[in-house]
Amino acid sequence: MTRVSQISVFLENKSGRLAEVTRALADHQINIRALCIAETIDYGVLRLIVNDPAKARQVLTDNGFTVTETGVMVVEIADRPGGLADVIERLAAKGMNIEYIYAFVTRSGESARVVFRLEQMEEAARILSQAGVRILSGEEVYRL
Amino acid sequence: MRDGYIWDVEAECMPARELRAVQSQRLCEVVRRAYENVPAYRKKLDDAGLTPQDIKTIDDLAKLPFTTKEDLRDNYPFGLFAVPMDQVVRIHASSGTTGKHTVVGYTRDDIELWAQVIARTLAAGGTRPADVAQISYGYGLFTGGLGLHYGAEKIGAAVIPTSGGQTKRQLQIMQDFGSTVLCCTPSYALVIAETGMEAGVDFSQLPIRAGFFGAEPWSEAMRREVEAKMGVLALDIYGLSEIIGPGVSYECPQKVGLHICEDHFYPEVIDPETGEVLPAGKTGEIVFTTLTKQALPLLRYRTRDLTTLYEEPCRCGRTHRRMDHVGGRSDDMLIIRGVNVFPSQIEHVLMGIEGTSAHYLLVVDRKPGRLDELEVWVEVSQEKFSDEVKQLEALQERVQAEIESVLGLTVRAKLVEPKTIARSEGKARRVIDRRDLG
Numbered sequence: 034m035t036r037v038s039q040i041s042v043f044l045e046n047k048s049g050r051l052a053e054v055t056r057a058l059a060d061h062q063i064n065i066r067a068l069c070i071a072e073t074i075d076y077g078v079l080r081l082i083v084n085d086p087a088k089a090r091q092v093l094t095d096n097g098f099t100v101t102e103t104g105v106m107v108v109e110i111a112d113r114p115g116g117l118a119d120v121i122e123r124l125a126a127k128g129m130n131i132e133y134i135y136a137f138v139t140r141s142g143e144s145a146r147v148v149f150r151l152e153q154m155e156e157a158a159r160i161l162s163q164a165g166v167r168i169l170s171g172e173e174v175y176r177l
Numbered sequence: 178m179r180d181g182y183i184w185d186v187e188a189e190c191m192p193a194r195e196l197r198a199v200q201s202q203r204l205c206e207v208v209r210r211a212y213e214n215v216p217a218y219r220k221k222l223d224d225a226g227l228t229p230q231d232i233k234t235i236d237d238l239a240k241l242p243f244t245t246k247e248d249l250r251d252n253y254p255f256g257l258f259a260v261p262m263d264q265v266v267r268i269h270a271s272s273g274t275t276g277k278h279t280v281v282g283y284t285r286d287d288i289e290l291w292a293q294v295i296a297r298t299l300a301a302g303g304t305r306p307a308d309v310a311q312i313s314y315g316y317g318l319f320t321g322g323l324g325l326h327y328g329a330e331k332i333g334a335a336v337i338p339t340s341g342g343q344t345k346r347q348l349q350i351m352q353d354f355g356s357t358v359l360c361c362t363p364s365y366a367l368v369i370a371e372t373g374m375e376a377g378v379d380f381s382q383l384p385i386r387a388g389f390f391g392a393e394p395w396s397e398a399m400r401r402e403v404e405a406k407m408g409v410l411a412l413d414i415y416g417l418s419e420i421i422g423p424g425v426s427y428e429c430p431q432k433v434g435l436h437i438c439e440d441h442f443y444p445e446v447i448d449p450e451t452g453e454v455l456p457a458g459k460t461g462e463i464v465f466t467t468l469t470k471q472a473l474p475l476l477r478y479r480t481r482d483l484t485t486l487y488e489e490p491c492r493c494g495r496t497h498r499r500m501d502h503v504g505g506r507s508d509d510m511l512i513i514r515g516v517n518v519f520p521s522q523i524e525h526v527l528m529g530i531e532g533t534s535a536h537y538l539l540v541v542d543r544k545p546g547r548l549d550e551l552e553v554w555v556e557v558s559q560e561k562f563s564d565e566v567k568q569l570e571a572l573q574e575r576v577q578a579e580i581e582s583v584l585g586l587t588v589r590a591k592l593v594e595p596k597t598i599a600r601s602e603g604k605a606r607r608v609i610d611r612r613d614l615g
Contacts, residue, residue: 041564043557045594071566075591078566099557099595103564132565150564 035158035170036104038086039148042079043099046072054079057096063089066177067148069135080135082107082148084175105150106158107137107174109167112145120147123164129157137177146177181430181493184300184332185293188440189495196496200443201234203468208232208241211474214259217252218476235443238466239454243477246279249419254280260472270318271418272517272584278318281418282472288327290469294424294438295328301429301436301493302387302412304358306333309384311354313347313361313369314392314515316340320422321392321515325360328424334358341365341515344372355384359409362515363390363399364548370406371546380408389414391423392515393549394503400432413502419478420465426500434487434499441469444500445477446486449507457488462507463500481508509608511541513549516586520607523553526579532561532572536598543612551588553580556595 044050051070058065058081067082083089086102093100110116124131130152137146146169151157158168183189191199209229211218222228225242232240249257250273258265266285270278283291304310310329314321322340329336337354339347341361347369350356359366366388373380385407391414403411415435416423425442426435437444442465446455449462463484467475485501511518520539527533538554555576563569569592576590599606 039564041562043562043569043592043594045597073566073570076569076593078564078569080564094559097594097596099559099562101562101564 035106035168036154037082037107037148037169037171037174039103039105039150040081040083040086040089040093041101041103042081042093044070044077044079046074046076051079053096054093054098057092057098058083058089061088061092063092066174067135067137067146069133069148071133080133080148082137082174084177086175103150104154105148106154107169108147108149108161109144109169110147112143116145117147120161120166123160123166124151124157127156127160129153129160146174181301181303183493183495184297189297189436189497191440191496193496196440197235199440200468201236203440204235204238204443204466205229205232207466207468207470207474208476210259210471211476215257215474217248217257218474221476238443238445238477241466241476243452243464243479244475245479246274246419246481249279250274250277253277255282257475258282258472259474260284265472267323269320269323269418269422271320272519272522274519274521279419281320281422284471286471287421287473290441291324291421291424292327292331294421294427294441295324296331297438298389298412298414298424298427299325299328299332299334299358301427302358302389302410303430304329304332304334304387308332308334308357309337309355310334310358310360311337311339311347311351311356313339313341313359313365314423319515320416320418321360321362324416324422324424325389329358329360344369345376348373348376348378351385352378352383357384357386359385359388359407361388361390362392363395363403363411363413364393364514364543366390366403366407366411367399368546368548370403374406380406383408385409388412389427391415393512394505415500415503417480417482419473419475420467420480421470425465429491429493429495431491431493433491434501436491436495436497436499439497441467443468444486444498446484449481449483457486457498460485460501460504463503481506481510483507511539511551511608511610513541513551513586516584518551518584518586522583523580524607526583527555527576530572530576530579532558533576534558534595536595537607538598539608541608541610541612549612551586553577553588553590554593554598555590556598557592559595 064084071078132150265282267283316322388409388411412428416425426437445464446461455461482503483505487499534556540552
């Protein structure tokens with residue numbers, strides 16, 4: 034199973050908190066590959082894909098942040114109209130429930146990379162692999 | 178506007194000497210009743226080396242040990258009742274400091290006494306049989322609704338038991354039924370006034386003319402605001418369920434403090450630290466001894482309410498001493514929308530919920546035209562932090578639901594980052610009260 038480690042940080046909606054997270058990571062030479070924020074009235078959950086998840090977790094914990102590590106799946110998707118739709122339809126057809134999804138900032142040539150979090154991760158990975166969709170390994174992702 | 182009047186001239190205007198004699202005689206009786214019928218009081222007096230014979234006049238009161246909310250909790254639910262259940266006709270309850278309620282009972286005579294002291298209260302603001310009294314205090318275990326209800330009926334007013342909430346309906350009833358008297362918490366009176374003004378209600382055209390507002394602290398500024406907006410005479414009313422409920426003391430239109438029904442509830446103001454009785458004019462914790470109550474006699478009950486006693490005669494002619502508006506507490510109890518809230522109750526709930534830490538902060542706010550709001554700030558624990566917002570929202574909702582079911586009060590839970598709630602070195606600061614009570 035090609036699970037990628039995602040770092041999630043609980044952030045209160047206070048000015049400067051996001052800056053503190055990104056600065057702490059920068060000070061330790063940690064590079065952010067992809068990110069998204071799920072927000073509510075009072076707080077947000079910042080989700081990060083970084084080049085060194087273990088170190089990132091340590092750095093943020095040491096800086097007093099509430100951090101957890103979650104397994105996600107990074108999928109390579111054809112960079113054309115309908116590329117994402119094709120993948121999601123395959124999952125939907127099998128009744129896979131997507132918790133959240135966000136895209137990588139960078140792109141390389143013909144493909145885009147999208148982060149998926151699902152209830153049944155293993156099953157989803159199997160479905161996509163069988164359909165010829167490429168799923169990136171952790172090493173590949175951290176190296177990007 | 179018709180004037181206030183004195184409901185029970187004989188009792189309320191009793192000359193001081195005579196009043197002391199009545200109080201002395203009643204004190205001897207209540208001490209004897211408590212000693213003979215309540216094992217916990219027998220033990221208290223025995224431990225203090227006292228017998229009922231040692232209490233001969235009201236001057237002997239200070240010899241007696243205090244009674245506290247913890248005594249009620251330790252004897253939960255009925256252990257301090259001085260009569261068998263066949264004589265109890267009513268039971269009410271209010272918040273206790275932890276999981277258990279403070280339970281109080283009434284005999285038929287107690288209910289009559291309660292109606293009498295509320296009648297004194299309502300008469301002071303001019304309530305008469307022709308009045309229509311809208312009771313917008315909550316009905317139920319809370320003593321506010323039923324307490325005012327029986328007193329208004331005793332006078333012979335037409336009682337509308339609307340209970341609290343549903344402000345639009347309150348306004349509709351006030352207009353259609355021609356309510357002349359309103360009884361509710363002062364903050365709810367403001368909500369009714371402001372909601373009405375927004376809906377275009379012209380209170381000056383309505384027969385409403387007096388309001389009896391209590392069960393929570395309020396300021397003179399708030400009084401002026403309610404009086405101006407609703408066109409009523411607004412009077413303060415004080416009480417606590419342990420002593421009887423509302424009606425322990427009440428304001429007359431002189432508005433110079435609340436007359437204590439001291440022929441039934443004997444007041445002392447003490448230094449909350451030392452327990453020493455303070456002279457009139459000094460601020461401290463008010464302590465009551467119920468002189469006539471049958472079901473639940475309490476000797477020197479520590480209310481934790483901070484106030485001052487005034488002995489100077491009032492121009493209204495009543496001889497009973499007055500107490501100032503309660504300005505604070507000697508413990509950490511909060512009064513929110515008339516509901517007593519102890520931070521320890523919330524702590525108790527949070528300890529039972531996985532995913533929260535023991536650190537919390539209560540933020541109380543009163544925004545213009547709104548009822549008091551209680552926000553409970555809870556730190557998310559590192560161990561239980563979930564990446565998924567729906568899990569966090571479920572945690573938030575669980576905290577809200579469990580606190581609501583304990584307090585009977587809607588609260589808003591707010592999840593905050595760990596270690597953001599200040600840790601103080603001594604007693605943790607658990608409460609931020611932003612209400613301006615002047």
